[in-house]
Amino acid sequence: MYGNEPPANVARERLAAVSNSRTYMKTKLAMICVVFGALLGSAAAIADDAGAVGTSTTVFVKDSVITTKIIMKLAGDHLTSVGRIHVDTDQNGIVWLSGTARSQEAIEKAVFLARDTEHVKSVHNDLTVRLDD
Numbered sequence: 001m002y003g004n005e006p007p008a009n010v011a012r013e014r015l016a017a018v019s020n021s022r023t024y025m026k027t028k029l030a031m032i033c034v035v036f037g038a039l040l041g042s043a044a045a046i047a048d049d050a051g052a053v054g055t056s057t058t059v060f061v062k063d064s065v066i067t068t069k070i071i072m073k074l075a076g077d078h079l080t081s082v083g084r085i086h087v088d089t090d091q092n093g094i095v096w097l098s099g100t101a102r103s104q105e106a107i108e109k110a111v112f113l114a115r116d117t118e119h120v121k122s123v124h125n126d127l128t129v130r131l132d133d
Contacts, residue, residue, distance in 0.1 A: 062119065063090065066117060067088065067089045069117050070087045070117050073113040074110060077109065084101065085098075085099045085110055094120075094124065095117075095122070095123045096123075096124045097110055099128075100127065100128055101127050101128075102129070107127045110125075111123055
C-alpha cells in the first residue's frame with residue numbers, strides 16, 4: 001500500500017482515514033444522544049403518569065423531570081447559555097434559579113418559563129445580571 005506510491009497519495013489516504021474516524025465518532029455521539037434522549041423521555045412519561053409519589057426514587061425522578069423540562073425550555077427559547085443558569089428542584093416542586101443572565105428581561109423570562117412548567121409550585125430567583133459574559 002505504501003511501498004511505491006507517491007507521498008501525496010499516502011498523505012491523502014491517511015487524511016481520509018482520519019476524516020472517516022471523525023465522522024464515525026460524530027455519528028456515534030449523535031446516536032448516544034438520541035438513545036439518552038429516548039430514555040429520559042421514557043422516564044419523564046413514567047414520572048408524569050405516576051399520580052401518587054410513594055418512594056424516594058420516584059420523587060427523585062419527578063424532581064429531575066421538572067428540572068429537565070425547565071432547562072429544555074430555557075435552551076429552546078435561546079434565552080441564554082444553559083450553563084449560565086442553574087436549575088434545582090426539591091421534592092415539593094419548588095424551583096431555585098441561580099447564576100447569571102445578560103439582562104433583567106432574560107431573568108424575567110427565565111422565571112416565567114420556570115413558573116409555567118407543570119408540577120412547579122413556586123420559583124426562587126437568585127439570578128443576577130452580568131453583561132460581560
